[in-house]
Structure formats: structure tokens, C-alpha cells
Amino acid sequence: MNGQFSDQLLAWFESCGRHNLPWQQEPEPYHVWLSEIMLQQTQVATVIPYYNRFLQRFPTIKLLADADIDDVLSHWAGLGYYARGRNLHRAAKMICDDYSGDLPANKEQLLTLPGIGRSTAGAIMALAFKQHDAILDGNVKRVLCRFYAVNGWPGQPAVEKRLWQLAEGLTPEINVAHYTQAIMDLGATVCTRSKPQCDICPVASECLARKQESQDKYPGRKPKKTIPLRETVFLLLENRKGEILFEKRPATGIWGGLWCFPECSPDDDIEEWLLAKTGFSASIIKKLSIIKHRLTHFRMEILPVHLKVKQCNNVKAMGEQQWCASGDALKFGVPAPVRNLLLTMSE
């Protein structure tokens, strides 16, 4: 029977699960939603300080909806995947407009909100509304791949389809909130990527991967490909007051909506490029050491160049711009390399 898996997991959860995470204290729908969005592609330990700061600044969905997007993004800065922050803000507005400020307890309606997909909708239904619904996040995928010895990479549509079937089959009708938390905890603390602790696993005796002594084979690896190198130049323009010029990036694409420095290619003549594109006449003070930034899909090498502005004729703004003392810039949403650069400079 399917009930055995959930029963064993629930019994284990009671004594060994995590019951002290910040979003478990007041499990209201907003808290569950916020934590689920932050936890997408991001680990618990990283999320916790961001979660606490965010909720302190935006205690309710209404206050979030009414906030300025820059304010929202500055509290997201450093977490990555900034579309999550923008979607959260958009969804908060929709929730206020369409549902009087409360998350709908309805899966189809949740799925219409930006940033909420199948797994997050399932998590909100189960954890916040105690409704029977399955999730399939990275932890659950790993647990199920091992328990059923599912071959193939979980990102593969056929494999993912199979995993959803298994996840739905195992999810119990009752105690669904505890079960959902339990299977995530099992993946996070016991059925870990490397060195799983099968000796303390509540479902080890039925686990096919363990029977085959091939836990390391599951889940199947993502086919790897060589990731490209992207080289860029950060232009740190300083005016007479010692302020630095920042530009707001477009809402979509890398670091969408965050504040950054003007950027050119290493192939450009820097002073010429500046004059042509922005109207600033500036001279190079110093080229700083190259910053290496590694992402999932490419590597970045950033050359920061410090310049002094001599003259400004007809500034051609390429987007929103502002001059700002380097220390004050951290109040805005800036990407991690920019933050690190500013911190280094102020030392």
C-alpha cells in the first residue's frame, strides 16, 4: 500500500524533522508563499536572513503590493534570480486587486500568479491550506529517484512526468502538510546528494537504490556542456563630488531591474565609447583587478575601470541614471559583483 511510505515518513518527521524554520512559526499563506519563492534554487541557510529581513520590511501582502519595486529588489539583492522578486511584487498586486489581499486557496488561481508553477502551487496548497496536493522539488526528485531507482536525468520531460506520477501516488489524503514538510526534510537532511545517511532513513528498507547499493547513481546527471566565457568592462565614473554613476538595468535579462555601472566590451576603446554613448568625457585613473564570476550557464570576467569625469556634454541617458556615493549605493538593489566591488573600494 502507498500509505506505508507516508506513514513511515510522518513518524520520522515527528521526532527528526525540522520544526523551527522561520516560516513554520506562523504558517500563514503569505509566509508559506514567500518562503517557497525564496527557496526556489536557493538553500535554506541562505534564505533565512533574507526571509527575516524581507518580512520585517513587508509584513503583509498589501504592504508589499504598495511598495516601490526598487525597495523590493533591494531586499532581494544577493539572492539571485531577480525575476522571482519582480514576480512576487506583481503577484502581490494581483492578489490585492483580484482576491482582496489574500492568497486564493485554489490551485488553478494560484497557477495564474507570476512565479508560481506546479510545484510551488502544490506546496502552498499543502502547507498553507492543508489540501491534498503533491510537490516535486529538487529534494523530492532525489528521494523518489532513489526510492524507485528511476533512471535518467530528472530535467528530462519523460523522467519528470514519471516523477510527478510517483509523487502524486505517495502523497497522503490526510496530514498532507506534515508529509510535504517531511519529504523535503528527508531530502535535505538524510537523502542528501552525496553520502546519504541511509542508516537513519525511515524508508531505507524499501529503497531500490539502496538494495542495489547504487545510491550514487541517482538521480541521473544532467548532460554537461561547455559553458561560454563572457567578458565585460564595468565603468566606474567618478564626478567631482566623489560620487559614482549608476544605471538601472532593463527589467528582463541578467540582473534585471538592479542598479549597475555602465558597461562596455573589452574590445571597445573605453574613453571613445563613453563619449559616443553617454557624452561623458572622462580619463582612466586605474584599471582594477579582474573579477571572476561563475554562473550556471556562463562564466563572467569583469574588468572594473575607475574613471574621472572631466566634462559632460549632453548626457545621453541609456536608461535611468543616478550619481551616488559608493556607500549609499548599497541601499539600492545591486548584483553581487557590484556589491563586492563597492565593499572592496570602501575598505
Added chain:
DNA sequence: AAGACGGGGCG
């Protein structure tokens, strides 16, 4: 179906 999207943690 495939690619884009950030940053941190770990072996």
C-alpha cells in the same frame, strides 16, 4: 523541447 536566469555551498 530547450534555454535563460544568480549566487552560494561543498567535495
Added chain:
DNA sequence: CGCCCAGTCTT
């Protein structure tokens, strides 16, 4: 350095 993480959206 490679791989992964409480995924979703766009093309």
C-alpha cells in the same frame, strides 16, 4: 573546478 540547490518563464 564541477555539480547542485524548496523552479518558473520565455522562446
